[in-house]
Amino acid sequence: MNNFRNICIYLILIFTCSFVICQDIPDGRYELSSALINDKLYFFGGATDATNSSNEVYYIDLSSTFDIFTPPFKKVSTRMPVGDNLGTCVSSPDNSTIFLIGGRMTSTSTAVYKFDPISLQWTIPIIDGFNNSFINRNEINAVIDSKGKTYIFCGTDYNVGNSAVGINIFYEMSLFDTTSMTWSTSTLPTNILPRIDYSATLLPIGLIIYIGGHTQLTPSSAYTYTSFNDILIFDTKSLSWSNKTASGATIQPRAGHSAVLIKDGNIIIFGGANGAAQVYPDLAVLNTNTWIWSVPSNSTVNAPPSLAFHTANLYKIYMIIAFGGKTFQKVVRPYVYSNNIYIFDTETYSWVSSFNEVSQGTPTNKGGTSTNQGGLSTDNGNSSTYKIILKEIEKNLISEGLHNSDLYDKEKHGNSVV
Ligand SMILES: *[C@@H]1O[C@H](CO)[C@@H](O)[C@H](O)[C@H]1NC(C)=O
Ligand SMILES: *[C@@H]1O[C@H](CO)[C@@H](O)[C@H](O)[C@H]1NC(C)=O
Ligand SMILES: *[C@@H]1O[C@H](CO)[C@@H](O)[C@H](O)[C@H]1NC(C)=O
Ligand SMILES: *[C@@H]1O[C@H](CO)[C@@H](O)[C@H](O)[C@H]1NC(C)=O
Ligand SMILES: *[C@@H]1O[C@H](CO)[C@@H](O)[C@H](O)[C@H]1NC(C)=O
Ligand SMILES: *[C@@H]1O[C@H](CO)[C@@H](O)[C@H](O)[C@H]1NC(C)=O
Numbered sequence: 557m558n559n560f561r562n563i564c565i566y567l568i569l570i571f572t573c574s575f576v577i578c579q580d581i582p583d584g585r586y587e588l589s590s591a592l593i594n595d596k597l598y599f600f601g602g603a604t605d606a607t608n609s610s611n612e613v614y615y616i617d618l619s620s621t622f623d624i625f626t627p628p629f630k631k632v633s634t635r636m637p638v639g640d641n642l643g644t645c646v647s648s649p650d651n652s653t654i655f656l657i658g659g660r661m662t663s664t665s666t667a668v669y670k671f672d673p674i675s676l677q678w679t680i681p682i683i684d685g686f687n688n689s690f691i692n693r694n695e696i697n698a699v700i701d702s703k704g705k706t707y708i709f710c711g712t713d714y715n716v717g718n719s720a721v722g723i724n725i726f727y728e729m730s731l732f733d734t735t736s737m738t739w740s741t742s743t744l745p746t747n748i749l750p751r752i753d754y755s756a757t758l759l760p761i762g763l764i765i766y767i768g769g770h771t772q773l774t775p776s777s778a779y780t781y782t783s784f785n786d787i788l789i790f791d792t793k794s795l796s797w798s799n800k801t802a803s804g805a806t807i808q809p810r811a812g813h814s815a816v817l818i819k820d821g822n823i824i825i826f827g828g829a830n831g832a833a834q835v836y837p838d839l840a841v842l843n844t845n846t847w848i849w850s851v852p853s854n855s856t857v858n859a860p861p862s863l864a865f866h867t868a869n870l871y872k873i874y875m876i877i878a879f880g881g882k883t884f885q886k887v888v889r890p891y892v893y894s895n896n897i898y899i900f901d902t903e904t905y906s907w908v909s910s911f912n913e914v915s916q917g918t919p920t921n922k923g924g925t926s927t928n929q930g931g932l933s934t935d936n937g938n939s940s941t942y943k944i945i946l947k948e949i950e951k952n953l954i955s956e957g958l959h960n961s962d963l964y965d966k967e968k969h970g971n972s973v974v
Pocket of ligand 5: 854
């Protein structure tokens with residue numbers, strides 16, 4: 557009798573899952589890129605396994621609340637013209653266009669594509685002075701300023717399938733002006749070391765803060781990790797370089813971490829990997845006035861597993877982490893890639909399971925940014941029904957000796973790509 561009930565509940569879950577919740581669920585992936593346009597957070601490409609470079613585009617609409625167990629992924633009907641991983645994306649200041657720049661593209665006829673999120677069209681922009689040696693450039697992170705100038709630091713030309721011999725790290729800054737559609741390349745001063753797999757964060761005063769990643773002490777030497785105390789700074793106003801020595805908490809060197817700037821001027825870094833292994837701490841804060849590192853919270857409630865080559869974007873007060881390689885499992889093949897979303901509240905410094913404040917219609921505009929004025933539907937797709945079903949199943953499964961974590965994997969549809 558009880559078994560019959562369990563089966564029924566399971567079937568209900570499967571039906572709910574197929575028709576309501578699991579629509580457009582992307583495969584797990586890492587090395588993707590993301591861009592925020594108004595209330596939509598777009599995800600481009602990424603590697604779904606060691607060899608498959610995806611050309612899919614997904615987005616989530618952040619204007620409605622959702623919880624991390626049922627992220628409302630939507631697949632964009634138009635795919636990218638190329639598969640791409642380890643590239644970078646920027647949104648034009650007027651939010652009309654997303655540029656996909658570099659990465660390991662499955663076609664190397666160019667390295668820049670333009671996406672119109674309204675018409676869903678992809679085009680190849682004509683860029684005056686585009687440097688063909690940028691084709692195949694990857695392991696990069698670009699920033700765009702309010703004038704549409706995009707800065708792309710270094711990168712490598714390594715590509716799976718190409719010979720590993722003669723991998724170059726480029727000692728240069730590429731400047732792509734998306735307003736005038738011009739491109740220029742400048743060589744680094746001799747005292748500045750190149751980096752790849754770093755994070756790049758633009759401060760409002762026009763400084764780009766480069767943190768972590770790999771470097772090369774000489775053009776022929778092997779990669780090494782840069783210390784998280786070596787903060788490299790590019791001034792977009794004077795086009796000059798400088799550096800700061802950070803102090804405070806010890807942050808293990810890593811590559812493939814993310815960084816977002818929050819409103820008090822602090823940079824939050826998350827994740828990354830050292831070799832293939834997990835790094836500590838997962839999350840840290842760099843104060844850009846004092847250059848002191850701190851570790852605010854290590855609560856594991858609603859927190860992601862350790863991830864590398866995921867995406868991170870700041871939406872209002874929330875840092876949204878998506879996808880990524882699960883580093884603690886990466887040392888053992890098959891690799892496991894995430895398709896989950898995690899939300900970090902940058903005011904309370906805690907991981908949350910949903911946009912609670914927004915969903916209750918409470919004004920969240922502590923920083924002066926306008927937010928949804930309470931006119932929101934609180935349950936997009938009504939996941940509470942789903943939650944009630946889950947609660948029932950949880951009770952039943954636990955009573956049969958199944959672990960909560962088994963349920964959680966289903967709940968988050970945490971798929972492992974094997
Ligand atoms: C590559 O990944 C996409 C998206 O996950 C998937 O649809 C496709 O089947 C994969 N191709 C191969 C050859 O594995
Ligand atoms: C573009 O979208 C971003 C991200 O939501 C937003 O912060 C910004 O104000 C928007 N810009 C314009 C010009 O609408
Ligand atoms: C193009 O890039 C290459 C190497 O990345 C550099 O040597 C060359 O000077 C650049 N060309 C121009 C016109 O900037
Ligand atoms: C960092 O700054 C120090 C002191 O100003 C300087 O000696 C050094 O060359 C700089 N290093 C880099 C990589 O800019
Ligand atoms: C979290 O931080 C507390 C206080 O700093 C420390 O005692 C504890 O060991 C930490 N836990 C983990 C899992 O790092
Ligand atoms: C969602 O479902 C619950 C439980 O069935 C119901 O109480 C609630 O009114 C629904 N909410 C919306 C927004 O439809």
